[in-house]
Amino acid sequence: MTDIHSREEKASYPAGWQQRRLKLLVSRFFSGGTPSTSQQDYWGGDIPWVSPKDMKSSSISFSADKITELALADNNLPLLDPGHVLMVVRPGILRHSIPIAVNSLPVSINQDIKAIRLCSKIDPFYFRYFVDGLQSHLLNLWRKPGTTVESLEYDYYSEHLVPIPPRNIQRRIARVLDEKTARIDGLIEKKRALLDRLAEKRQALITRAVTKGLNSDAPMKPSGIDWLGEIPAHWDCCGLGQKIKLQRGVDITKDKRIEGPFPVISSGGIDYFHDTALCAGPGVLVGRKGSAGKLHYVETDFWPHDTTLYVREFRGNEPKFVWYLLHTLDLTSFDTGSSNPTVNRNRIHPMKTAWPSPREQAVIASQLDIELESTGNIGIKIGFSIQKLEEYRSALITAAVTGQIAELR
Template sequence: MKKATASGLVEAPWTQSAPASWQRTFLGHLVEVRSGATPSKDEPSFWDGEIPWVSPKDMKVLRIADSEDHVSEAALAHSALRWIAEGSVLMVTRGMILDHTVPISLAMRPLTINQDMKALVPRRVVRGAFLAWLLVGLNPALLARVEEAAHGTKALRTEQWKKLPLAIPPLDDQRRIADFLDRKTAAIDALIAKKEKLVALLAENRQELITRAVTKGLDPSAPMNDSGVNWTDLLPAHWQVKKVARWFGKIGSGTTPDSQNSEFYLDGSVPWVTTSELREREIETTQKSVTTVALAGC
């Protein structure tokens, strides 16, 4: 529940729980806003430079010093593109990524951005590093302000995010909090990387175990002969090499009945397997079914 303070500011749950000494304000009061642009793709000289041009596809890290695409000084001189200062907080404000997250990054050098983003240039009362962490922490509150724009895409409009209530500690506390989060999240990320490496190794060992069992059998002392096939070198001497189609049965292909024909799908009782079911080792049910009319007509 939101409530108004004595100064008239509206507080939210995350500001109500903050220390009383922290300043209550709105996000729009803390920053100046800079917009991005896309220089003409028809002018090659605009795209042969070394200036980072950050777009949503680059917004996968908290700190950004480079980007996939780059522009030239000519692009800055002859288009709507403008420099974004180091220390600015970058935020994606348009795109389907906003369906589940609002990407936030801190500019670690002067750069440029495209039109699907905004740059929040911190005023003197807030540090960029702290503001970036703050907006990451309040991502659910930003997501709640996302709207559906034209053509079904998502948009976080400036007039909406500017009204986000915030509680801001003194500058020294902001620095300490940002430094603390840098250290702690780096340690967590390192642990995640180790776990991911272990998971990858376990998956590799699992595959090797399966491959060994189905191509060499379970008896390591069994006599081996050359397999005669290119996907494994040796097979147990008492095994036979057979072609799948002749030994195991028939091979057939699937199809997709006309999705506009309701007779093929309405009240269907025949399981229709799609690639989404192939994540399962055994298939007992399917997400979709077709009718016997589809079987006869396709």
């Protein structure tokens, strides 16, 4: 095992600050577990049972699942008083961040979380900010090198040197960061709400154009489909499979991959580039599993990965219109019913949809491109401002917990 001391960077801190290894600042580490889900009298009690899905805020005052006192006793689970630091240490969401929080009410935990009872030398809220501000750096130090399993190693994080300012400075740092990060988080939340409204506007524009057309004065007729309502009188209404054919993509084993100019598109998007294309562009793809239902449009020749469905036959229809049309369908509702959602083309093909002529499809797609470009540009600017706010938030926390802000020394 690589020595944490050799991987750790030594740092200098203001006068009066000390450094201690985490294990010397901890009164006790607690591990959790999962009571049997088949034992009904273990679940639905009054005791919050915290799992990684609950670790979305810095203070834990709620959990999605609750257990009984019997579950605690039979499974030897801890009941943690308020003020413990809860940290996700097992795989799942450790690729980019270390979820960490302090509980504000008594809780128990599952096996993916480590609970830490700190000694009197260190304030739990200060320590939470220390991990939050330095998490990218700490992820590199606390994960085991050379492994693909994303988990934090006790032997690494317990040996980490933690800066310890005087206790009154710790409390001041936590209080100031509470105020400043709340303001930043409020701005981020407002900007994300703007992105949500832009997405709703985008969806409304697409739905209107591909189900009603661009001419508001066109004669209409009943489609016979509740969700479609009326459609232009000169349009067809038929099963999707009568207009296009979806086909499952093809996997490429690692030993067959050869770097080249053609994108290999998986359910989440471009995965890598290969020397061979399986399909001529333009192409339309749907995430089959993984990012099930996610849509992709590609202009160039491409290779559709096994995790996608791709339009093998457009049958004279305009590819970009088909892409827009698929945005109006809830494709994830066509999964196979397994625990891992998988979109099934045989369930999509019968879906009734409205179709103008290929010439009108091209006009609609072109108009949507123009109208959505401005919306997309606004979204890019908002996304960039969110990124900058998040970077400022992280830099502020890092500066505070490492003694770089004069009034917090």
